[in-house]
Amino acid sequence: MRKYIATIMMIVILLFSTITASAAADSAVILINPALGSTVYSNNLLISVKITQPRTIKVRVYEEKISGSRSSVNVNSLSSVNYSNLESVPVLTVPSFKTTNNLSFYTKQINDVSPGLYRIRIDTLDSSGDITHTTNSYVIVKSKSAAADAKIFETPQSGTIQFLQNVIKTLFGN
């Protein structure tokens, strides 16, 4: 009997935790920039949030750093990052933004961001200031690309070399 009750309770707990997780996002609040899971090559970060109903939101930005050392994540070697060993360091906390329109945008620029992994958290607040919904999005920030690396005006290679390259691509793929 006790085992039966414990099993029912586990199922109920799991069920409710799933529901809580899936109700976290507010469908009227959409992060436009940076795009979900994108990489930004800049030292400035533009946050743009589209709000399609009268809402009050609060935006926070954190850098996810290595716990203990508080060093930035190596964005050039993300596969080696231990994601369970990260701590959130606040980068931006701004006053809440309230809109009474059916379409508006919250925009904010964060200057002088260094390369790393960042989390943008958007909370929807009710009239009492309590959080009703939360959205978290991650973005990778890397340094600006060097112009010298761009090969826009390089002269095309000779026909023989181009032919060999095409053969290799055909055999081994891109």
Next chain:
Amino acid sequence: MSKPNQVIEQMKNAILVVLFLSTVLLLYFFWGNVSFDKISLPEDRIALEIPSAQEVIKPYDIIVNFGAENYTIIPLSNRDIWNSNKSGINSIIKEFHKFGQTENIKFEEITTQQYEEAMKFQSLQAKFAYHMPFSEFCRIYDINLPQSANMIAYLSTVGYSSVSPDSLFIYNGRDHKYYRLVADSGNMDFSSLIASLESEGYNTYYPISSYLGIENSTLVPLDVQTNLQSFSIQRDAYSYQKEKINAFAETFFGESFDFVRKITEENGTIIYMYGYGQKVLIVKPDGTFEYKEEQLNGAGSQQSFAEALDTALEFVASHGTWESLDGAELPAYLKDLTIDPDKKKGYRFTFGMEANGIRLFNKNGESLIVDVTQGQVTYYYRNMLDYDPQELESITAASNDSAFSAVNLIAQNYEYIYQVLKEKGLETDLSDKNKQFEKVSSLISNMEIGYLNSDANTEEESKVKPVWVVALSGINLYFDLYSAEPIGYSEE
């Protein structure tokens, strides 16, 4: 008679003659209705103030990309960056001069994709609102380039990119062609120019796509602090100012003014006509002037762009001047250029005006238009404003305030904008609000701050207002700068 007495008598005779001639001359002036202003030695004439070609030819936008989509658009008030004679101040034209001094410049046509890729890096683009003959541009700015430069017929944009630091880029918008001018050795220093702009601080711009998630590369500022306020204006002339209008009319007809017919219509329009319409000046009740002159066949030869522009600049200076008829000055710039207007060989120059470094937009017509065909001015339209310079200067002392967010102006007004497009027959009926928003956002081609003269046909003093100007599909829509309330629109 003794000798001294003879001398005295001769002196008396001389004085009598002088007095007699003076009397005749005075009688001629007072009874002959001749203005003293006309009596002057050539060297005593006040020199006409004529803006130079370099002063009026300015890029509409100078876009700086500091790298990785960090943009700014240089404000009009900081146009030393385009061309400056001041020592110690670098400018785009100075860099162009340096480029022209290098040997072995190679010209090559490049693709649109190559140009757009190059401009994604640290770069600078000076964009004109019209296409002017490239050789004439070089002549006006004393830029020496080799003969092979003739492959570039027109210039619409001058560009630089850190991807190719020893090169300049030219866009010919008339023929949709891009060119790269490559020098053997590098003596330009655009990177320092861009670095100094970055260090001075700037208004940040992003493409519409970054804010709204809708495909559109038009740059829009993130936020703007400004102290622009309305100021009072009056028309160049009111219909009751007959002496002022007459004096202006006289500049067109000269000695034959006495033979000019003057017709006053019921609505207050005054028409001055010489002969059977060889020269016609129309003075409208709204304070605008329109002058038409019959083309004299074979009398003049076709002028180059630079020569025709000089003709236009001199003509305005001697017919009303570049100031209002009461002397209030608003700096002019060449706003548009039409080659061979109405199928006549020549140019139509449309000039715009600026106030305190901000462009003036007229809801009803342009400020100045001059047609120069076969070396002759055949059309001149004038819609100048008069204002109190002290009032305009006092505005610059006002404290800054935040202009309404450009992005939220679009969000707040997309339905109104869409309605205007529908009324103009430019868009089909879309009932879905999301699709309306996407459509409007994708069509916006320019957003800038300006002054709006929406003066209707009133006799009263009116105001010029600071506004947001949103351009799309050939229409300029105007919104209050601080509240984003729609004010109206006009067609470009």
